[in-house]
Each structure stands twice: as C-alpha cells, then as structure tokens.
Amino acid sequence: MNKTDENLLSEILGDPIHEADAYNIRKNGEGIKRKVNPYIDIVSKEDGNGLDIYVKENTLFGIIHIPVILTESGLTDIVYNDFHIGKNANVIIIAGCGIHNDLHKDSRHDGIHRFYLEEGSKVKYVEKHYGEGKGTGKKVLNPITEIIMKKGSYMTMDSVQIKGVDNTIRKTNATLYENATLVINEKILTNQDQFAKTDFKVNLNGENSSTHITSRTVATDSSYQEFNSNIIGNTRSYAHVECDAIIKDLASVKAVPEIYANHVDANLIHEAAIGKIAGDQLIKLMTLGLTEKEAENAIINGFLK
Numbered sequence: 001m002n003k004t005d006e007n008l009l010s011e012i013l014g015d016p017i018h019e020a021d022a023y024n025i026r027k028n029g030e031g032i033k034r035k036v037n038p039y040i041d042i043v044s045k046e047d048g049n050g051l052d053i054y055v056k057e058n059t060l061f062g063i064i065h066i067p068v069i070l071t072e073s074g075l076t077d078i079v080y081n082d083f084h085i086g087k088n089a090n091v092i093i094i095a096g097c098g099i100h101n102d103l104h105k106d107s108r109h110d111g112i113h114r115f116y117l118e119e120g121s122k123v124k125y126v127e128k129h130y131g132e133g134k135g136t137g138k139k140v141l142n143p144i145t146e147i148i149m150k151k152g153s154y155m156t157m158d159s160v161q162i163k164g165v166d167n168t169i170r171k172t173n174a175t176l177y178e179n180a181t182l183v184i185n186e187k188i189l190t191n192q193d194q195f196a197k198t199d200f201k202v203n204l205n206g207e208n209s210s211t212h213i214t215s216r217t218v219a220t221d222s223s224y225q226e227f228n229s230n231i232i233g234n235t236r237s238y239a240h241v242e243c244d245a246i247i248k249d250l251a252s253v254k255a256v257p258e259i260y261a262n263h264v265d266a267n268l269i270h271e272a273a274i275g276k277i278a279g280d281q282l283i284k285l286m287t288l289g290l291t292e293k294e295a296e297n298a299i300i301n302g303f304l305k
Contacts, residue, residue, distance in 0.1 A: 008098030050080030057086030074105030131164030177206035204237035219251035233266025
C-alpha cells in the first residue's frame with residue numbers, strides 16, 4: 001500500500017478500512033489484505049477471480065468493506081463476488097472501485113456482485129466509483145449487481161459515480177419475493193466526452209414486494225448519459241422510479257422507462273425530468289455574492305447530495 005492506494009481507498013470508502021468488522025482489499029487483480037470475524041467470513045473462489053462473503057444469521061450491524069483499486073495501466077480486472085446474507089442479519093457493505101491511470105493504455109474493472117438475502121435480512125450496500133490520473137488511457141468501470149431477495153428482506157443500494165470515469169455500463173437485476181423491499185439511489189457526474197449507461201431491471205414476484213429507484217445525474221461538456229429502467233409487476237406490488245438529470249453545455253441525456261403490470265394490483269409509477277439549471281436559481285445565489293460559476297457548482301453539488 002502506497003500513498004496513491006490510500007487516496008483511492010479514501011475516495012471510495014470514506015471511513016478507514018481498519019474500522020470495518022471484515023474486509024478484503026483487491027489491488028491490480030490480486031487480494032492483498034483481509035480481515036474476518038466469527039460472524040462474517042470471506043473466502044476466495046477457487047479460480048481466484050472473486051470472493052464468497054458469508055454473513056451468519058442474526059448478525060447485527062456488521063460492517064464489511066470490499067474495495068478494488070487499479071493502478072496498473074492497461075489492466076483489465078474481472079471479479080465475481082457473492083454475498084450470502086443469513087436470516088435476520090443486518091449489515092452494511094461498502095464496495096466500489098478506484099482507478100489511477102497515468103499512462104496511455106486503458107484500465108478497466110468489471111465487478112459482478114451477486115446478493116442472496118435470506119428471509120428477514122437487511123443490507124445497506126454502498127458502491128462508489130472513481131477515476132484519476134494524468135494519462136490518456138481511459139478509466140473504464142462496468143459494475144453488474146444481481147439481487148435475490150427472499151420474504152421480508154430489505155435492501156438499500158447507494159450507487160455513486162464520483163468523477164473521472166471515462167466509460168461505464170452499469171447493470172442491476174433484481175428479483176423480489178413476498179414483502180421484500182429494494183431502495184436504490186443512483187448519482188452520476190459526467191464531463192468532457194465521458195459515457196455512462198444505466199440499466200435497471202426489477203421483477204416484483206412476491207405479494208406486497210416493492211421498489212423505489214431514484215437516479216440523479218449531471219452531464220456537462222460533451223458527455224452522454226443513458227438511463228433505462230424495466231420494472232415488472234407480476235403480483236400485488238408497488239414501484240416508483242424517478243429519473244432527474246441536469247444538462248449543461250453540449251451534453252445529452254436519454255431516459256427510457258419501461259413498466260409492465262402483469263397483475264391488476266401492480267401499482268407502477270415512473271417519472272422523468274431532464275433540463276438545464278433554472279435561471280432563477282442562479283440569480284438567487286448570485287445575489288448572495290457568488291459568481292455564476294460558483295452558483296452553478298453549488299446547485300450541482302446540492303442536486304447530487
């Protein structure tokens with residue numbers, strides 16, 4: 001671990017990793033540090049390309065960090081992590097990836113995370129992505145999240161693209177059973193000629209299952225974003241999807257909502273709003289002494305909080 005590694009971890013984790021109950025650090029395709037306890041176990045897959053994380057039933061308030069960092073230009077890293085959450089367990093999982101690329105070759109990480117939530121379990125999952133470096137090589141991140149939620153389970157997923165990611169395709173597929181609830185909050189910032197595409201697919205298969213998805217994004221310069229959601233209500237269920245985006249300069253954003261009600265008691269709602277920063281918002285802040293640029297940044301930061 002060097003200063004660059006520590007900075008990447010700080011960006012994607014926030015809190016010091018040693019404070020977690022269990023963790024695994026992956027750097028340039030290899031695990032370099034791990035901690036477990038009697039309630040949370042982390043086991044390497046036999047092929048070395050991922051982990052199985054086991055949380056025992058009735059585990060309360062466990063904190064797990066599973067970060068990935070890339071500092072080697074030209075490396076493509078693919079990892080498969082499976083999270084097995086025991087009955088009535090309650091844990092916080094912080095993951096994500098930081099890439100530092102100072103050279104001309106592209107660096108890429110594809111993280112496939114699969115969650116299996118047993119009956120009554122609760123998970124808060126935080127996933128952050130960040131890119132930095134002075135090289136011309138791109139920082140590419142393609143996260144895939146697959147979620148199976150059994151009766152009465154509850155999961156929140158905060159997915160954040162902080163900055164510096166040149167290209168990303170983000171996919172989330174979930175299947176919910178009886179009384180399961182999935183809440184997703186997505187925040188993305190793109191600039192220059194960056195590309196970001198998001199795909200959500202949620203199957204509401206159980207009675208009284210529900211999902212609430214909120215996507216807040218900002219696209220500036222000549223960047224492009226695309227938001228796709230596919231919500232399928234197969235029984236008495238509820239879904240609310242919100243897609244809000246701010247565009248500036250020559251940027252563009254596309255939102256494609258799809259909702260399928262396959263049951264008379266499936267209540268599915270989708271809302272989308274895309275537009276520029278309102279002039280009256282800028283004027284209000286500028287009357288407080290901010291420059292136009294400072295006012296814009298303040299509005300953007302508040303929108304993405």
